[in-house]
Amino acid sequence: MESRLPKPLPFRPMQGLTKNILPGDRIKSSATGGGEAGNVQPLSRDMSNSRNFLTRPRARAASPEPLRTNNRAKLRRSRSACDVNELRGVGIKRTAMPPTLPSVPSKFSRTTATTTSTTTTSSVPTGTQQRASRPPLAAARKPPVSTSRTAARTTSAPAQTSKFAASTKTGGAAASSSTSAAAAPKRIAPYDFKARFHDLLEKHKTLKTKYEKQVDDLSELETMPQQLEETQNKLIETESKLKNTLSNNESLYRQVKQQTDEIASLTATLGRLNAELTDLKTKHEQILSEHQSLSAENLELRQCKENLQQRNEAATEENKNLQEQLFKSNMERKVLHNNVMDLKGNIRVFCRIRPPLDTEIGRICCSWNYHDEATVEIQSLEGQQATKQIFTFDQVFQPNCFQTDIFDMVSPLIQSALDGYNICIFAYGQTGSGKTFTMDGVADNVGVIPRTVDLLFDSINSYKNMGWEYEIRATFLEIYNEVLYDLLSNEAKDMEIRMAKNNKNDIYVSNITEECVMDPNHLRQLMATAKMNRATASTIGNERSSRSHAVTKLQLIGRHAARQEISIGSINLVDLAGSESPKTSIRMTETKNINRSLSELTNCILALLQKQDHVPYRNSKLTHLLMPALGGNSKTLMFINVSPFQDCYHESVKSLRFATSVNSCKMTKAKRVRIPNNASANNSRIDNSV
Numbered sequence: 138m139e140s141r142l143p144k145p146l147p148f149r150p151m152q153g154l155t156k157n158i159l160p161g162d163r164i165k166s167s168a169t170g171g172g173e174a175g176n177v178q179p180l181s182r183d184m185s186n187s188r189n190f191l192t193r194p195r196a197r198a199a200s201p202e203p204l205r206t207n208n209r210a211k212l213r214r215s216r217s218a219c220d221v222n223e224l225r226g227v228g229i230k231r232t233a234m235p236p237t238l239p240s241v242p243s244k245f246s247r248t249t250a251t252t253t254s255t256t257t258t259s260s261v262p263t264g265t266q267q268r269a270s271r272p273p274l275a276a277a278r279k280p281p282v283s284t285s286r287t288a289a290r291t292t293s294a295p296a297q298t299s300k301f302a303a304s305t306k307t308g309g310a311a312a313s314s315s316t317s318a319a320a321a322p323k324r325i326a327p328y329d330f331k332a333r334f335h336d337l338l339e340k341h342k343t344l345k346t347k348y349e350k351q352v353d354d355l356s357e358l359e360t361m362p363q364q365l366e367e368t369q370n371k372l373i374e375t376e377s378k379l380k381n382t383l384s385n386n387e388s389l390y391r392q393v394k395q396q397t398d399e400i401a402s403l404t405a406t407l408g409r410l411n412a413e414l415t416d417l418k419t420k421h422e423q424i425l426s427e428h429q430s431l432s433a434e435n436l437e438l439r440q441c442k443e444n445l446q447q448r449n450e451a452a453t454e455e456n457k458n459l460q461e462q463l464f465k466s467n468m469e470r471k472v473l474h475n476n477v478m479d480l481k482g483n484i485r486v487f488c489r490i491r492p493p494l495d496t497e498i499g500r501i502c503c504s505w506n507y508h509d510e511a512t513v514e515i516q517s518l519e520g521q522q523a524t525k526q527i528f529t530f531d532q533v534f535q536p537n538c539f540q541t542d543i544f545d546m547v548s549p550l551i552q553s554a555l556d557g558y559n560i561c562i563f564a565y566g567q568t569g570s571g572k573t574f575t576m577d578g579v580a581d582n583v584g585v586i587p588r589t590v591d592l593l594f595d596s597i598n599s600y601k602n603m604g605w606e607y608e609i610r611a612t613f614l615e616i617y618n619e620v621l622y623d624l625l626s627n628e629a630k631d632m633e634i635r636m637a638k639n640n641k642n643d644i645y646v647s648n649i650t651e652e653c654v655m656d657p658n659h660l661r662q663l664m665a666t667a668k669m670n671r672a673t674a675s676t677i678g679n680e681r682s683s684r685s686h687a688v689t690k691l692q693l694i695g696r697h698a699a700r701q702e703i704s705i706g707s708i709n710l711v712d713l714a715g716s717e718s719p720k721t722s723i724r725m726t727e728t729k730n731i732n733r734s735l736s737e738l739t740n741c742i743l744a745l746l747q748k749q750d751h752v753p754y755r756n757s758k759l760t761h762l763l764m765p766a767l768g769g770n771s772k773t774l775m776f777i778n779v780s781p782f783q784d785c786y787h788e789s790v791k792s793l794r795f796a797t798s799v800n801s802c803k804m805t806k807a808k809r810v811r812i813p814n815n816a817s818a819n820n821s822r823i824d825n826s827v
């Protein structure tokens with residue numbers, strides 16, 4: 138009898154399924170993006186192919202030709218079983234799950250794995266032995282290591298086994314006959330195709346369900362790499378945010394710490410300031426109380442001040458009157474002083490005998506006797522000339538007198554110069570007699586001129602208190618061989634002695650350098666320059682003899698601003714060249730000029746003594762220059778310097794006689810130079826009043 142069961146489908150190998158593609162491979166492939174991607178078919182197509190295969194209409198396929206001719210039933214049965222096994226194998230190949238997926242339990246394969254092999258071996262023809270030797274479905278789906286585990290599962294899943302048993306029971310009559318199949322599945326007879334078919338259908342159903350579930354799982358798994366990537370990105374982002382947050386936290390922590398420190402410092406400062414504030418408040422209160430007491434005191438002082446102001450006004454008025462009186466007294470003093478000077482004579486003669494120097498111990502001195510301070514007696518120690526000669530002067534200075542003694546007698550004349558008089562001081566005498574020593578002195582023992590400078594500036598300072606401001610102008614002139622030289626200039630220039638335009642008795646030197654002196658040091662510098670430029674040479678009487686007449690002129694211009702009064706005085710300080718005997722002279726022309734000018738000086742003085750109408754001032758540059766001092770409005774002081782030595786006796790007597798004649802010379806009264814108010818010193822009309 139032919140079975141009514143549908144014939145099993147002929148086995149047709151599926152195109153494109155030469156290689157099994159696992160979902161895990163796809164995941165790997167998509168993850169790596171290369172490899173065998175070209176050979177790997179999309180999963181959905183695999184699944185559809187599989188589905189197509191499984192859901193393909195069950196039209197009976199034609200049996201292969203060789204089988205038609207042989208025992209058909211046997212072959213059909215065998216072929217059906219083989220086909221099922223083939224299908225199972227193909228199905229296993231196509232739907233092979235990745236190792237990570239759970240394996241599908243197969244009651245059939247598990248339970249019959251051992252028995253089937255024997256059954257198959259016994260029931261399946263030899264031609265199908267190869268197929269029957271294939272591993273069962275569950276074994277094919279699982280890795281080899283899970284075989285023992287599969288057996289364990291078989292025992293641990295009775296529900297599934299019972300379910301399978303129930304399905305077999307429902308599906309086949311053979312199954313229903315074995316009631317003892319609860320413990321073990323009922324064996325389907327190889328010829329029971331229906332049961333086997335149902336069993337296969339059931340398995341197919343189960344597998345399909347599992348397959349669909351696994352497809353769903355797979356689709357979920359396919360999205361997992363993306364999710365993983367997103368999650369990783371999120372993780373990285375979160376880590377970055379966490380890092381930033383940690384960094385911010387750290388920064389904030391530092392800021393908090395810094396601000397905490399600042400707060401602590403500010404709190405300390407605040408505490409200190411509070412303490413200071415408290416102190417200051419206390420001081421403020423003290424100051425307030427002091428202020429109150431001082432205000433009261435201030436009030437009293439103001440009253441005192443008003444009283445003092447009144448008294449001050451009275452005192453100022455009184456002071457004004459006193460100043461007026463002082464000025465008048467000063468004027469009277471000047472008048473009296475000059476009267477005294479007049480009484481002493483407008484021309485006075487001081488005689489000074491110098492001491493022998495240490496280098497002159499071998500030289501013999503004349504006999505000198507000093508009768509009083511104004512009388513000296515000279516006696517020669519040589520034979521017939523041993524007559525005594527007595528000379529009287531205004532003052533005689535012995536060899537042992539000091540420079541200060543000399544200047545004490547000179548200083549009243551300097552005072553007269555500040556009062557507006559012309560003063561002339563000159564030294565006359567033989568070469569080496571001590572003229573330069575008297576006028577200039579030496580560095581550690583200064584003479585009349587430096588002391589005059591000091592006195593002038595001292596007096597000027599004291600005169601300031603009386604309202605006088607003085608200006609000093611200085612010129613330094615040299616007469617050498619009857620030629621004028623400017624001692625403050627090395628230039629060769631024409632210089633002449635000229636008559637002053639506004640005063641016939643006054644003269645001036647043209648083209649001479651005039652320096653305005655502001656302090657004593659400046660004047661000393663000028664004096665040093667002049668001394669350096671002066672002509673000196675060695676003589677028998679003096680190793681460093683002045684071979685010219687040197688005239689230092691200081692013009693003193695005083696201004697009283699309050700009274701608008703100007704006082705002009707002058708001081709002529711003359712260091713004459715030393716007279717020398719032509720017999721001993723080395724430079725004859727020089728000696729002749731010196732002696733001639735000194736002789737002219739003598740003539741002028743004698744002419745004045747004899748009250749001659751004509752006084753020959755212009756016969757020499759020296760007398761011409763000293764004309765105002767000798768015969769005009771001037772107070773004159775002449776030093777007669779004498780050497781103490783016997784070999785100088787004749788020259789000494791000659792000088793002393795000349796000085797005596799000068800001393801007896803009666804000059805007209807000196808007149809003070811005063812300039813009316815509102816007239817300048819440079820452009821002034823001189824009023825020759827007493």
Ligand SMILES: Nc1ncnc2c1ncn2[C@@H]1O[C@H](COP(=O)(O)OP(=O)(O)OP(=O)(O)O)[C@@H](O)[C@H]1O
Nearest residue numbers: 491492568569570571572573574679682683714715
């Ligand atoms: N009173 C004195 N005390 C000490 N030394 C003096 C005195 N007088 C003059 N002398 C010294 O005598 C020397 C000559 O004096 P000084 O040069 O003054 O003479 P002089 O008259 O100026 O001579 P000359 O006319 O040749 O220039 C100098 O060395 C000077 O120091």
